[in-house]
Amino acid sequence: MDEDRAARRITLAGGFVNLLLTSLQAVGGVIFGSVALLADALHSLTDLVSDAVVYMAVRLGAAEADENHPYGHRRFETLASLAVGLLIVVIGVVLVFEAAERLQSQTWASPEQPALVVAGITIIAKEGLYRSTMRVANKHNHALLRANAVHHRTDALSSIAVFAGLFASMYGFSSGDLIAALVVGLLLVRAGLRIVWEAGLELSEAGVDERTHTAMQELIRSTGGVEDLHLLKTKTVGGRIFAEAHVQVRPTLSVTQGHEIAHRAVDRVMEAIPLLQDLTVHVDPEDDQEDAPPLPNSHVIERAVLDAWEKATGEAPVNLTLHLLVEATTVVLVCSPQLGEDVIEQGKGAVLGVDHVDHVQVLSPR
Ligand SMILES: [Zn+2]
Ligand SMILES: [Zn+2]
Ligand SMILES: [Zn+2]
Structure with a gap:
């Protein structure tokens, strides 16, 4: 459970950083007039929600198997991934439409230079989160955590787009800020779809690679x-x-x-x-895959064989083994050393008369 504690700790740290970034970007976006920063703030907000969900899922998922969940509780992690993925897709689509609409109506914002600083801080923070989360994920081979780390990386990319867009906006390319917001939205949609796809694979009981x-x-x-x-x-x-x-x-x-x-x-x-x-x-004992007919009931055969042998020879066998294969049932019987040849032959005949018995082998310790 050491790995789960490490997973929880890094997720908590990520959540804290995302909380700071969300506030910083939202305030910066409003004060310095950048739509791209606001879009990235919204993005960081989904990250915050995703961190919270991952944190809870890891807690639930770490619980040992019980009567209700004989395969353990890891599927909570998958369900959480699915929910987070869907949320990210929805927010991404909203962002794309919002940015596209503003681009069409040419309602440019005119971001001020400090917005660049905010974008720069975001890039560094997200890249740092990616590296530290990936380290923990790889150490413990934690799929959900790895997904979260990759997400931090795409966050850094998205913030780079914001930075570039802001820069372009400030130096004459006025639609840069909105185009950056559009890119942020598209990246979100892509990241969300990937998470949904992978969770869907697992929920549909796909086999391993x-x-x-x-x-x-x-x-x-x-x-x-x-x-x-x-x-x-x-x-x-x-x-x-x-x-x-x-x-x-x-x-x-x-x-x-x-x-x-x-x-x-x-x-x-x-x-x-x-x-x-x-x-x-x-x-x-054999390949029973291709519509093999059902085997006869060995328990019934065993009792019938014992019965037949005892009736014919007057005594119980020392040992009895049945080999049941689709093609034939073989009886291997060990008799007591006192039995004579002719009695053994009589017993053999009687056992061969039992339903489903195809071969009889009698071993005499004499
Ligand atoms: Zn065993
Ligand atoms: Zn089989
Ligand atoms: Zn089988």
Whole structure:
């Protein structure tokens, strides 16, 4: 939970900086007469809201899995991203229309020089936020935080546009301020759409990217004892991966050995892919994917075999194993050493008469 504390701290710091910038830009925009600065103030305001939402989402998302949310609470982070993304798109569109309208009616503002200082301070502050947030995001591989960092970077770009527009406005190119406001709006729309797209991918239960998928496949396939892999399903929740795999092992292995192989496969993938939160491995004796017919009930067969054997030989077998595959069911039976050849043959015949039994193998310890 150390990473979540770090994520919260950097988000809080970002929020504080954005609060200062919003006030500075809004006041500066009004006093020094710049539409672009006002637009950027609005932008910083959405950043402030976004920081607040991210902060709360990280708090909620960090909560451990419980009965209500067996996969943990990370999806709150995704929902928060989606909400923030939509908000950013809306504000961006409003800004674009506002600036376009003023450009059309040629209602220029005439910004004064101190506005440039405000824009300059904003650029430096945003770039600083980008760097410090990215450092924390990379250290902890935190997807939401990384998105927030990238956003700080686009903020810096947008403020550079403001700076350039103001500069142009002051030195003869009177529409510069409004064009800068337009650019701020367009950048916001783009950033918002990207956030919405990524949150949408996760909410629609998209699998992991192809490289990760292939890496997972190879790790599972190369686990000793795994003969093949015929299914690997993945999804992400708040950037954490949840996966399910069907591995094929030699069909006559014992349950205990199959279980150990499955655990080893899980450990290997878990170790190599840090974002993997959970991997469930289902052990298959054969490829059961392509419309395989249902297997007969092994419990019923087992009881019928015991019954038939006991009736024919007068005693219970020492051990009994069933191998159930789609193509055939094989019974392997260990009898007591006292049984004679002919009694064993009688027992074999009786077991072969049981429904679904295709092959019988009797082992005598004699
Ligand atoms: Zn399967
Ligand atoms: Zn286990
Ligand atoms: Zn299966």
